Amino acid sequence: MLDAEAPALPAPASSGATVDKDHGLVNRARGGDAEAFEALVRRYQGWVFTLALRMLGGDRAEAEDMAQEIFLKAYRGLKRFRGASRYSTWLYAIATHHCLNHLHARRRWPLQSGRGGAHPNATGGNPPPVVDRLADETPRADALLERADLSRIVQAELAHLTEDHRIILVLRDIQGLSYEEIAESLGLELGTVRSRLYRARMEMKARLTPHLK
């Protein structure tokens, strides 16, 4: 439970770019207001769940568990939130680090982490090639394409990227974060974000091009 005596955060800056729309809810949640915290959860549950879902390869149940853990971690860390950044940025940082830590742990202990553990054919924590997965799960890749099930292919290929490339692609091209927000969430320099995003995109383009023709 939160410390009910947690001091209120300083008022956000008045300039539009830095106004934190969550300021009021965060202050109330810091004071132990469960309703306010629930409102924050509702506001960001889609974002956090999507991040978890895309990073975990599309397993909804596992992603939901992870999203819960992320919110609980944020809830218990609210008293340490000083308001130096926006609540959303702070939450993004918690979420991205939690996802990366989870993936590292799953790679190290594949049987203990995650619901079903690693894919039986997985090597080094990466999922099997998409062609193999599709061969296992569906009749033919072209049949998937015919059914416009492109998202499954994309999700599978996304899971094939390294974790660093995957998360930066998800944050930018799915979640729509700015370079600055990505840099703050991941603790990277802007130039690093830009170059890493370029490499991730080029790799993803190379993987998807055969399926898109």
Add this chain to the structure above:
Amino acid sequence: MTCDEARGAFSDLYDDALSGAALVTITQHLATCPACRAEWASFRNAMQAVSDLGGAEPSPGFADRVRLRADEPSWSDRVVRWLFVPLGVKVPIQAVALALLAFAGLLLYQRSPELRRGVESQSAEPLVAREAPAAKPAPAVPPPAEEPPKKTASVKPQQEAPKSVRTERQAPPTEKFPTPPQARLKAGKDGAAADLRDEAKEAGKAAEPSRDFRPKTGEPGAAGRRLLQSAPPQAEPGRALAPAPPPVTSPAPAPSAPAVEKEIPSVSTVGKSADERFSAAVADLERQRYDQAIDGLRAFIAEHPRDARVPGARLRLADAYMAQQRHREAIAEYEAVAREFPNSPIIPSALYRQAQSRLALGDRAGCQLLRDVTDHYPQAPEADLAREVLSTRCP
């Protein structure tokens, strides 16, 4: 602009992050280069496919579930709460429980000599290292002499004897009797404890003598008699002896045992004056008033020759002489114990102490006595001590 440069700018172009000359240059290149234009289209389609994955929503009730979990205390909070809340109740309870546990453990250890000996025999550590911690000063015990024996018929469990004797023997003979090493002192205590247990047994005639103190071979008492006969004669009075070396090891001064005295049965057979006499003499011995102790013990032995405590009294008498460095008289008394009470379990103790007195006088016959103790009473506590002394004084 080359094709590589153009493709290197695709990511920025896709994000609308190019402007000015860079944007014009790449736009012109794409307009004139079909390959790069196809690459750009492919890149854009791929990124669009990624973007089309889009967001997702968790299952309904997600926020409620999060809130429910948030209301639950964390495991660390639960543990802390379980341990300490309410603080004013649980901490005292835990402290009392811990103290009781420690007390019970200590009690169990002290009252189980078999367990203690088992632990010691299994330990591969040297004797000194093993016993040094146990030689810490015991809590003060009220003077034994003031406690008259109270129990009459039944012999209490004999495990109680070592504890009381051990605590009473903490007072070392500091001036007249050099303090022996701690380990030897402790072992000497154990030996004395056995003596006094056996004394209680003799008095009560109710318990079997501990087999630990039985001779190894032969029937009880036979070895004592044999050892007595084989012991070298005492030095003649006036005979020149080698200068007495410092005493080797010596047991603690004469035993006294209020708790054991409580256990001495058959008080009905012993007159009250005997109790008082014996208790007073033991108290004198405890307080290192050796002259008074010797007088008292002699009087007790003379006045109550059939009392069950006479063997113990003679052993104490010898101890008092030994504490005063009157080794010849001590040897005579130790020999008398072995001669007059050949069936007594205190024989190994009497032999061991006689050996010490002899060694203190420079009489090498003490070494043979020590070997007899280790050979014939290997289970007695004195056997360990005898082995130690043999290794240092009788190489």
